[in-house]
Amino acid sequence: MKKNELIHLHTLLVEIGGEYLEAGVASRDDLQPYYQLDIGPVALRCSRDDHEYAVRTLMTALAVCAAHDLGRDPTEVPGQHLLRDDATTRSTDQRVTSH
DSSP, rough: OOOOHHHHHHHHHHHHHHHHHHHHHHHTTTTTHHHHOOOTOOTSSOOHHHHHHHHHHHHHHHHHHHHHHHHHGGGGSTHHHHHHHOOOOOOOOOOOOOO
């Protein structure tokens, strides 16, 4: 995905996040891992990798909130390592390793 497409997706996800907040599906605490990154869609000087990490973090937070709202198990949402404070790597690779 090109950087301008990623920024467009980032913008759309921020809009969805705002709607989740208004509807009570999510709280600011739920989206805190994304807010802590301080990489918004208008941060045009940030690298493509920074935007990708922010987008994946926001998508994961929104997916967890949606799962919880639908009564599903939010622990099954992939990529939850992006939401932890102890995340030491900025890897966005969510592929399952084979055994």
